[in-house]
Amino acid sequence: MRIIPTILCQPGYRLGKTIFNDEGQVLVGYRVELTSSMLKKLSQLGIDYLYIEDPRTDDIHIEDPIQEETRMQLRNSLGKVFEKFSPTVKFGNDSFVSYGKLFLETMSRVIEDLQYRKKDAVMLTTLNMMPASNMEQHFCQNAMNVCMYATKLAIMQGTYTNDDLMSIGLGALLHDVGSVQLPLQLLQKKAGLTPNEYMEIQKHALYGFQMLKDEVGIPLLSAQCALQHHERLDGSGYPFNLKGNQIHPYARLIGILDSYDAMVHTRNYRKAIPPHHALEILYANAGKLYDIEMVKLFRNNVAIYPLGLSVSLSTGESGIVSRLNSHSMQRPVVRVLRTASGIELKDPYEVDLSRTLNVMIEEVGEQLVV
Known part of the structure; x- marks a missing residue:
C-alpha cells in the first residue's frame, strides 16, 4: 500500500x-x-x-495514528471555524458558542485513538504530501499536524493526566486560530512583509487568545498556548518578548512543532525544506530559541519520514519508505520503485539509509503519477 x-x-x-x-x-x-x-x-x-x-508495496502496512472517522471530524470542526470567522467578523464571548463542546468531543476521540498505540513512534501519514491549495486547507493541515505531534509526544511521556492531554491537544489544535482574523491578502502575500505588515501578522496570537479565553469547555491553558506559541527562549519572540520559564512548557513545545511543520511545507514565499534539514535548524537554535530537551524529545520519537511516504534519493532514484530504523529515525529504509532514468521497476529493491550513509533523501512526495 x-x-x-x-x-x-x-x-x-x-x-x-x-x-x-x-x-x-x-x-x-x-x-x-x-x-x-x-x-x-x-x-x-x-x-x-x-x-x-500497489502490488509492489503490499507488505507495507500503514497505520494512521488516528481513525479516518476521527480525522474527518477534526477536519470538519476546523473547517467550520474557518468558515464562520473572518477579518470582518467581530468576535465576542458568544462567538465560539457550540464550538467549545464540538472541539472537546473531537479532541477526546483524538486522545483515545493516539493512546491505543502509545508506544509507537509518532508518525503522521499526511506529512509533506502536497502544498495546501488554499488558506483553509493550510490552516487545517497545520492545526491537525501540530495537534497530533503534541498530543502523542505528551502521551508517550506517561506523566500527564487526561485533563493535561486535553489542554495540550486543544492548545496545539487551536494555536493558530487567531489567523482567521487576518486579511487573506496578507496571509497569501508572496513578497516579503513590510514592518507594518509583520506587526499585523503578529496580532494573530493575541486574537487567538481573545477568541478562546472565555469559551466554555476550552481550558485557559489552551488559550495561553495560542497566545505564547511564537515566544522564544531568548526573548526574541512575540507578542510579549517573554523569556525562558516565562513561557508555559506547553506553548514551548507547540512552538517547536509549529516551526518544524512550517519548515517542511511549502509556503507562498518559499519552498518546503527536507525534514532532516528542518530538524538540523531546530538543533542549531536549541538553547537559544527552543528548549533543547523538547527538541531531543522530538528527534527521538518522531518518524520524520513516515511509512508509505514517497521520496526521491540523492542518487536520482525514487520510491517509498518501507521500514523505520528505531536507532536512526531520520534514516529509514527506502524501497526503490523507479530508477534515476524514470524506469518503473517490476522487482524493487531496498536501500537502508542507516547503513548507506552517502545516500540522502532529497525530496518528499509524489513527483510523477505512477
Whole structure:
C-alpha cells in the first residue's frame, strides 16, 4: 500500500483503505476502483490523500495514528471555524458558542485513538504530501499536524493526566486560530512583509487568545498556548518578548512543532525544506530559541519520514519508505520503485539509509503519477 495525493490519483486505482465521513459512514469502500468523478468529489470534500493498492508495496502496512472517522471530524470542526470567522467578523464571548463542546468531543476521540498505540513512534501519514491549495486547507493541515505531534509526544511521556492531554491537544489544535482574523491578502502575500505588515501578522496570537479565553469547555491553558506559541527562549519572540520559564512548557513545545511543520511545507514565499534539514535548524537554535530537551524529545520519537511516504534519493532514484530504523529515525529504509532514468521497476529493491550513509533523501512526495 502507498499514500498518494488525491489530485495525483488516476481512475482505475484501487483504494487500499475505506474512506469514512465525519459521522462514521462509509464514503468509499475498501478495494473500490476509483473513477474520475469519485476523485473530484473526494478532493471537494477536503480529502487530500488516499491509500492506494500497489502490488509492489503490499507488505507495507500503514497505520494512521488516528481513525479516518476521527480525522474527518477534526477536519470538519476546523473547517467550520474557518468558515464562520473572518477579518470582518467581530468576535465576542458568544462567538465560539457550540464550538467549545464540538472541539472537546473531537479532541477526546483524538486522545483515545493516539493512546491505543502509545508506544509507537509518532508518525503522521499526511506529512509533506502536497502544498495546501488554499488558506483553509493550510490552516487545517497545520492545526491537525501540530495537534497530533503534541498530543502523542505528551502521551508517550506517561506523566500527564487526561485533563493535561486535553489542554495540550486543544492548545496545539487551536494555536493558530487567531489567523482567521487576518486579511487573506496578507496571509497569501508572496513578497516579503513590510514592518507594518509583520506587526499585523503578529496580532494573530493575541486574537487567538481573545477568541478562546472565555469559551466554555476550552481550558485557559489552551488559550495561553495560542497566545505564547511564537515566544522564544531568548526573548526574541512575540507578542510579549517573554523569556525562558516565562513561557508555559506547553506553548514551548507547540512552538517547536509549529516551526518544524512550517519548515517542511511549502509556503507562498518559499519552498518546503527536507525534514532532516528542518530538524538540523531546530538543533542549531536549541538553547537559544527552543528548549533543547523538547527538541531531543522530538528527534527521538518522531518518524520524520513516515511509512508509505514517497521520496526521491540523492542518487536520482525514487520510491517509498518501507521500514523505520528505531536507532536512526531520520534514516529509514527506502524501497526503490523507479530508477534515476524514470524506469518503473517490476522487482524493487531496498536501500537502508542507516547503513548507506552517502545516500540522502532529497525530496518528499509524489513527483510523477505512477
